[in-house]
Amino acid sequence: MKGHKKIVIIGLVLLMALSAVLTGCGGSATNSASNSGNDKQVLNLNLVQEPSTLDPQKATDVVSIDILTEVLDGLTRYDKNGKIEPGSGLAKSWDISKDGLTYTFHLRDAKWSDGNPITAQDFEYAWKRALDPKTASQYAYQLFYIKGAEEYNAGKGTADQVAVKALDDKTLQVTLKAPTPQFLGLTSFVTYLPLEKSVYEKYGDKIGTDPDKLVYSGPFVISQWNHEQSITLKKNKDYWDSSSVKLQTVNFTMIKDNNTLVQNYDSGTLDSIFVPGDYIDKYKSSSEYSDKALATNWYIQFNTKNPVFKNADIRKAFTLAIDRKSFVEQVTKDGSIPAEAVVPPGIPGYNGDFRKEAGEAYFKDNDVLQAKELLKKGMSELGISKLPTITLLGDDTDNAKKYDQALQQMWSQNLGVNVQIQNVAFKVRIDMMDKGNYDMVFAGWGADYNDPLTFLDMWETNNGNNTAFYSNPQYDKLIDEAKVNGDLKARNDELIQAEKILMDDMPIGPVYFQARQFVVKPYVKDLYFPTFGSDWEFKWAYIQNN
């Protein structure tokens, strides 16, 4: 299968090269489509819902990111293999200073969809706009690695003190506060996408509310946007790499109902969908079906200020008493992976997969005997003979309720503990967690960037996301060092040690690494599903033999 794809790609490259020679390098954009025969190069996908905003500096939700990453190129762009390479985005190359602090990006010659050249000033402008307190961008902190950025956003510095500068039209220089290995990857993220100054000045806060109120630098442009209904993308003729783009049109619907979604896939209106949980059995044996692990972990988070869960042995008892294997096989049934560690597989370590480097498991799954012993030990440490009523907090979706009940049953069976369940709306759950109004909660975390740190730094003392109120000075020290360590091998070891401490103290009990399931029609080729960030990458996708 893979070999077959390779042949197709090589063939296409040869054909494209030939056509470029024949047409004198200019008009290869339109010719590339004909490479795939007479197939209409149209892809139909479901966006589920309306993007919150297509203002790149304000977007935070996955739906907005789905669209923005296809219509705007940043300095870098993840390639087909999920790697950042020089030239995969608008920067054709970059130099990094020896201390790892100063990045100098050299921009390629590229044009906005309105015909104006894309300049280093467009990046400087966009990044400073994201940091401007008046923009009130939620993701401004994604730029806080840059020197002077946090101060400007907090109103304690000026825009000129932010260390991002266009040296000339094609050179952008950035100075960071500390060495940040994930910085190159971050420059592909929405908050870092460029914006043409004159366009922003024309539309102000209306930017990105309609197709004509944005200019594009990516593989596609938005040609139509019927709010709450559909979005249509067309190939961007001015895109610097337009010869790689074969699709002429991408149609997005916004279907929320699962049954409607499945019927649209079956009737051929949609070419690929994410399979809703209840329909996995329907497709599982089909050749169109695949599942893929996401960079997302789910865990039981214990409130370490709680009179019972302040005891580490009791936290461990509850974690060990979960039968993860049955949980993913009989409850989630979606290809999720049992988790006996914090960082999901697929996140890079020093020289490969972090999960492999740190070891797959820190404890044994479904270790009932050990769990019972730990519970007994913990209770005697606390000087209690009976546990008070314990409540598990969770979301009020159908799936969450099902999962919570399965856990409840496992604790009852394996530990003999009766756990109550409280299901509330998502924002209410988050608010209760922030305020510490819970005993334990079933929660998940998705990667912000492709590095183990995104799953580990949140458990530092007083981190806003540390709603388990966990605190271990040794752990804080390791994370603080890893954040600024330019020696990547040593940094990786620090992160591994930190994860081990976290699993010794167990403020969170890992349950599973989330997978997602999708079906793709056989005539759709080279449609990629990244592990984090956007739902799809279809820059290279094409239709064959439909």
Place this chain on the structure above:
Amino acid sequence: MLNYSIKRFVYMLITIWVIITLTFFLMHMIPGDPFTSEKKVPPQIRQNMLAKYHLDKPLIVQYGYYLDNLMHGDLGISLKYLNRTVDDIIKQSAPASFQLGVQSIFLGVVFGLFFGIVAALKRGGGWDYFSMFLAIIGISVPNFIIATLLQLLLASKLKLLPVSGWGSFKYTILPSIALSFATLSIISRMMRTSMLDVIGQDYIKTAKAKGLSQLQIIWKHMVRNAIMPVVTVLGPLFAGIVTGTFVIEQIFSIPGLGKFFVQSIYDEDYSMILGTTIFYSIILVVMMFVVDIAYGLIDPRVRLAKGGK
């Protein structure tokens, strides 16, 4: 009549103001706020966001801001769909819901009246049982099941109509039918009961004795007298349906207003919650007013009674 209208208008304004005030303070009691998210942002960023939307001010001041903007016809910016105004969202979403609502009410009323009248006239006969059967289905089977069945049969299997979406008339047929069942049931049962009341009245015998044709008796004497209760329920029913229905719009993927009534509360999108509430209240009180006027048109006695006051 003019006096009466002015009085009604003032009452309407007061009603809407009370609704706004109650909604405003109730929604702020929900734990969390529009910017609550699992990924915490540095306090300064949160402060910037709250400041931009005046959410850092005391509640009573925010209330003042809101009323002031409302006086100028400004419903504010959505806190979920950043950069889009609530006015725009309502303007863009309401037409689809309105068209769907009107079509389904039309179907529901026409068939509801027909079945109600026929059932009453042929009491105990086949038509009566058939209409009762329809009404039981319409009331006891939720509309999302009817919708899914229609979708499966007419769209997926027979491929007569599209599964979902919005655009031309053919997209509106299935959702309109699915949505009309409840209206049809309510109206047909109500019309039947009310018709049976009227049939037993002396003036029907008189009309028969006068030698009027069957059709004339039914139309002029029975229906006109029996339709009053139906008109009464039709007002609120209409307001409820034309402002959008969450489930049907979701199943058929219709870009209507229905989802905002539900989703805005989950999102704690304050301006959207208030916007949808105000929109619905206005349509509702206007419909009640229209119903009152309709009473007068249908039944001259109502007009006289009010004029006499």
